[in-house]
Amino acid sequence: MSMRVAVVGSGPSGMYAADALLDHGVSVDVIDQLPVPFGLVRYGVAPDHESIRSVRDTLDQIWDRPGIRFLGNVTVGKDVSVEELRAGYHAVVLTYGASADRRLGIDGEDLSGSVAATDLVAWYTGHPDYRGPDFDALLPSVRRVAVVGVGNVAVDVVRVLSKSVSELAQTDMPDHVLSTLARAPIEHVHLLGRRGPVQASFTTKELRELGELEEAEIRVDPADLNLDPVSASEIAENKVATRNLKVMQEWCERPARPDAQRTIEVAFFRRPTTIHGVDHVTGLDVERTHLDLEGQLTGTGQVEELPVDLVVRSVGYRGTAMPGVPFDPDRNVIPNRDGRVMEGDHAIHGLYVAGWIKRGPTGIIGTNKKCAVGTVASLMADIEEGILTPQEEVAGIDEVLRARGVRSIGSSGWRSVDAQERARGENQGRPRVTIHERDELMAIGAG
Ligand SMILES: Cc1cc2nc3c(=O)[nH]c(=O)nc-3n(C[C@H](O)[C@H](O)[C@H](O)COP(=O)(O)OP(=O)(O)OC[C@H]3O[C@@H](n4cnc5c(N)ncnc54)[C@H](O)[C@@H]3O)c2cc1C
Structure with missing residues (x-):
């Protein structure tokens, strides 16, 4: 059975972690609470900094690689728990940022x-x-x-x-x-x-x-x-x-x-x-x-x-805690050693962290690449050791989400939104016009 990893968050650190995992032949589901990917590259980097925002074009190419799926509109901690993800995947990488x-x-x-x-x-x-x-x-x-x-x-x-x-x-x-x-x-x-x-x-x-x-x-x-x-x-x-x-x-x-x-x-x-x-x-x-x-x-x-x-x-x-995951309230990060989530002195089996929620809100977009690659190196070392296995046979995430009535948006849905935004921009002589209503994003993404 090929190794399967869930990455929570599709900002730069999640996308760089997914890319590095794909390099190692690992299948990846990237889960995000929003119906569209790329985190603060879309919702932080200033709109008048078009050249920096165009990083998303580079991140976007990762969806074309075999072995990756986007599960947008899924909030971890609400629609599905970290515990459930840990049970269904060989490993979970938390990259949910620091947005408070x-x-x-x-x-x-x-x-x-x-x-x-x-x-x-x-x-x-x-x-x-x-x-x-x-x-x-x-x-x-x-x-x-x-x-x-x-x-x-x-x-x-x-x-x-x-x-x-x-x-x-x-x-x-x-x-x-x-x-x-x-x-x-x-x-x-x-x-x-x-x-x-x-x-x-x-x-x-x-x-x-x-x-x-x-x-x-x-x-x-x-x-x-x-x-x-x-x-x-x-x-x-x-x-x-x-x-x-x-x-x-x-x-x-x-x-x-x-x-x-x-x-x-x-x-x-x-x-x-x-x-x-x-x-x-x-x-x-x-x-x-x-x-x-x-x-x-x-x-x-x-x-x-x-x-x-x-x-x-x-x-x-500042970062905030995720239910069921250790949190350092002084530094507002998830305690970790080389990206392995720590509970006291013990690494939690199959749970990793990268990006702002690992090191705090510092550095530029590129800093997250080094950070994510470092975390994936720890994860791959644990695979080599043979210590990563799904904890039990459970329903896959698709089944869990279906049963709970959660409609996820895949990368083709995101591509529909992307095309629509670019088309609206073209009409106005702009690179794109951001669609900001969740219902509209969902309708385009699901359609
Ligand atoms: C206002 C602002 C401007 C910036 N401008 C620049 C710039 O010009 N140049 C530069 O290099 N860097 C810039 N940065 C920094 C850069 O954006 C960050 O380094 C980078 O985005 C951090 O990546 P991340 O993946 O850790 O977090 P994020 O980009 O925040 O991604 C986290 C993702 O996790 C998702 N998520 C959160 N909670 C959940 C949950 N419970 N379940 C599922 N998904 C969840 C979020 O929706 C989001 O997509 C800026 C940052 C900010 C705040």
Whole structure:
């Protein structure tokens, strides 16, 4: 009997794990809760980064390999349990990502107009399960925005909110998103970091783009770029920070742009302390901070209120537990050794992990390839040892899903959606138009 493995999640780590397993002659079922594959490549990577989004074309070719199936619209932990998968397959690889958001933990965070970047990103990429704030109602009255956080996701959010209609018109965003963004009267976007420019985690290419937008002027306070002793010693070892600093120093020397429709203001050493508003956000208090000689962040007590109508927190993604699987609540990952899921000191028979839920939300798409290949190497070593067998003879997953009335979508269903999205895009001179309603995805996928 050929070896059969279930991969839970069709993001990059799941697809790279499947590809590596196929290389070893193992049959793979890739299971995803969504009717369409590729995880954050579709529902995270910014729609205006078409070249990065085109990674999905490379991932898509994996469906053409013999021995792989896609089971979309199947939620593990609800429609089928990990225990059931372990019983029916020789092994299970968990690659279900880390999609929950982190909070700031300050007053006013639950006001309307205080949102998580995870929500804004899910909305503008057309995630079919998006149930967050009603941005179509919210954004047409937003003039001033504060984005809290200085990673690449924060930069994506600032860029998407600051781009002109014509810059966004080339993307694959759903129609309603494009039309809402075109109506948003945004004039000013603050990008706020608690620490300094050297500690920011954005990369230079993404940062530089903020200074190249059609209608937006970029500003940064030159005083924020004067390095304290801790930052000065850190930057000597940090090439990305050195390049970032150079980009921002060049911004400081730029003349004002009287033609600009909006301003992006990058500010460091600002810690949000309170979000103001009665039933909607009207302002954000930020306290000036500095780094002491030990590199500890310290408040100065100097507080300034920024008048804003939207606060977007972009302070990280985090993994969540899967029923029946060990979880490390401090690191929000599944404890593992070389990809083998660990319960205390013991590896759980036939259970593996890769991607963000293995190592946390860090790295670029390519990082997941190395990570998944590493996990598959452990799995193959266990096959060599002869220790992987299905635990018992049980009904196959198709039978289980049928009995529970769960309709799964295969790769041919996804290809129908893909063709439909491309056709709609062609009509509008765009690469594709993302279909965002689950029912419609299901109807096209099943049809
Ligand atoms: C906003 C944003 C922008 C990014 N931009 C870039 C970029 O420009 N360039 C870059 O290199 N990297 C970027 N990244 C990082 C990149 O997207 C991640 O490294 C990568 O997607 C992580 O892969 P993953 O497979 O571990 O998780 P994911 O991509 O999250 O995939 C997890 C999959 O598991 C599925 N799933 C979850 N729970 C279940 C369940 N219970 N049952 C079944 N299926 C389930 C999900 O639907 C999803 O398809 C970005 C990330 C974010 C959040």
